[in-house]
Amino acid sequence: MGSQDNNVALSSNSFLAYKSAKVFVAGHRGLVGSAIVRKLTQLGFTNLVLHSHAELDLTRQSDVEAFFASEKPEFVIVAAAKVGGIHANNTYPADFIAINLQIQTNVIDSAYRNGAKKLLFLGSSCIYPKYASQPIPEDALLTGPLEPTNEWYAIAKIAGIKMCQAYRIQHKWDAISGMPTNLYGPYDNFHPENSHVLPALMRRFHEAKVNGAKEVVVWGTGSPLREFLHVDDLADAVVFMMEKYSGLEHLNVGSGKEVTIKELAELMKEVVGFEGDLVWDSTKPDGTPRKLMDSSKLASLGWTPKVSLKDGLADTYKWYLENVNL
Numbered sequence: 327m328g329s330q331d332n333n334v335a336l337s338s339n340s341f342l343a344y345k346s347a348k349v350f351v352a353g354h355r356g357l358v359g360s361a362i363v364r365k366l367t368q369l370g371f372t373n374l375v376l377h378s379h380a381e382l383d384l385t386r387q388s389d390v391e392a393f394f395a396s397e398k399p400e401f402v403i404v405a406a407a408k409v410g411g412i413h414a415n416n417t418y419p420a421d422f423i424a425i426n427l428q429i430q431t432n433v434i435d436s437a438y439r440n441g442a443k444k445l446l447f448l449g450s451s452c453i454y455p456k457y458a459s460q461p462i463p464e465d466a467l468l469t470g471p472l473e474p475t476n477e478w479y480a481i482a483k484i485a486g487i488k489m490c491q492a493y494r495i496q497h498k499w500d501a502i503s504g505m506p507t508n509l510y511g512p513y514d515n516f517h518p519e520n521s522h523v524l525p526a527l528m529r530r531f532h533e534a535k536v537n538g539a540k541e542v543v544v545w546g547t548g549s550p551l552r553e554f555l556h557v558d559d560l561a562d563a564v565v566f567m568m569e570k571y572s573g574l575e576h577l578n579v580g581s582g583k584e585v586t587i588k589e590l591a592e593l594m595k596e597v598v599g600f601e602g603d604l605v606w607d608s609t610k611p612d613g614t615p616r617k618l619m620d621s622s623k624l625a626s627l628g629w630t631p632k633v634s635l636k637d638g639l640a641d642t643y644k645w646y647l648e649n650v651n652l
């Protein structure tokens with residue numbers, strides 16, 4: 327960041343010391359937002375501002391401006407976005423770039439203009455070049471071409487990081503960004519085509535077990551490597567960053583553990599208890615071959631993940647059985 331490197335604390339506000347502070351969690355009904363609300367509630371926060379998409383469409387600039395002008399939240403966590411797996415990203419590029427640019431631009435600008443003390447923006451590991459060296463450090467950003475299946479979403483997320491940096495530099499405003507790896511857990515999207523691999527396979531294996539199917543189709547070749555983090559760990563990291571981090575650079579948030587999609591599918595088969603075969607559909611895209619993030623900067627500040635993939639899958643499957651109607 328050269329001479330503009332103001333990777334210093336802009337604020338001495340403690341987030342955790344002030345449990346009655348007004349905190350707006352945008353996207354609180356989604357996978358990430360709901361985990362953040364659970365975490366903040368456990369911690370004793372009493373003044374969360376929560377509006378569903380139906381109540382407040384964050385793509386509508388004038389509605390967002392009116393909301394911030396009247397509510398004036400003190401802290402803002404941006405977990406609202408147009409999100410989906412490889413198929414959705416590849417099929418709806420206009421939605422992924424336009425909706426995400428609109429939501430994040432409206433929320434970041436209005437939060438600043440209405441006096442929020444601090445904002446945390448969430449991006450994604452897909453911001454990095456397709457062939458970034460592994461594990462991927464934060465400074466790999468903008469060093470090479472993106473993965474084509476999600477470049478539209480990635481460009482929007484990169485714009486969000488840069489917008490936080492620009493507001494920090496110009497306005498001395500405490501906007502920070504976290505880049506989570508692939509997430510999973512309760513309240514995930516289990517859509518058969520538009521979801522991410524983990525919830526998609528959980529549902530497909532479960533339905534195959536219930537229906538007595540002989541085989542389950544899994545997309546691609548099985549060779550891509552992915553790093554998975556339980557969403558409760560991410561929520562813990564979000565609170566940690568709100569309390570401890572105030573810098574220009576975005577921070578990676580990962581588990582540090584990767585598996586091939588084939589290994590994930592085998593593990594899912596075991597957790598769900600499906601006894602048939604796996605069939606690979608190589609007409610479906612593999613996407614990025616590998617995206618293990620280097621999360622050592624966050625670790626050096628004192629944060630580490632707690633949930634193993636095996637325990638996290640078992641816990642998520644239990645939640646799925648209790649909460650998702652088939």
Ligand SMILES: NC(=O)C1=CN([C@@H]2O[C@H](COP(=O)(O)OP(=O)(O)OC[C@H]3O[C@@H](n4cnc5c(N)ncnc54)[C@H](OP(=O)(O)O)[C@@H]3O)[C@@H](O)[C@H]2O)C=CC1
Binds near residue numbers: 354357383508515
């Ligand atoms: N899931 C993952 O593996 C990863 C997610 N992330 C990031 O984490 C954040 C949250 O993702 P995740 O929880 O998985 O996504 P979800 O799809 O589960 O949740 C997204 C939330 O955003 C809300 N939302 C979407 N559009 C609008 C809108 N126009 N106005 C108001 N609210 C809206 C949704 O509301 P509704 O449901 O009512 O439409 C939903 O509550 C995103 O920024 C994403 O990029 C980063 C890395 C990996």
Ligand SMILES: C[C@H]1O[C@H](OP(=O)(O)OP(=O)(O)OC[C@H]2O[C@@H](n3cnc4c(=O)[nH]c(N)nc43)[C@H](O)[C@@H]2O)[C@@H](O)[C@@H](O)C1=O
Binds near residue numbers: 476520552
């Ligand atoms: C979080 C991240 O998520 C997206 O990137 P991705 O990591 O490629 O996400 P994915 O979970 O959809 O796929 C991971 C791998 O798994 C394979 N795969 C097998 N079978 C199924 C399957 O049934 N569904 C899906 N979705 N994938 C499958 C699939 O072919 C691929 O090789 C980004 O678009 C972007 O949104 C982003 O940031």
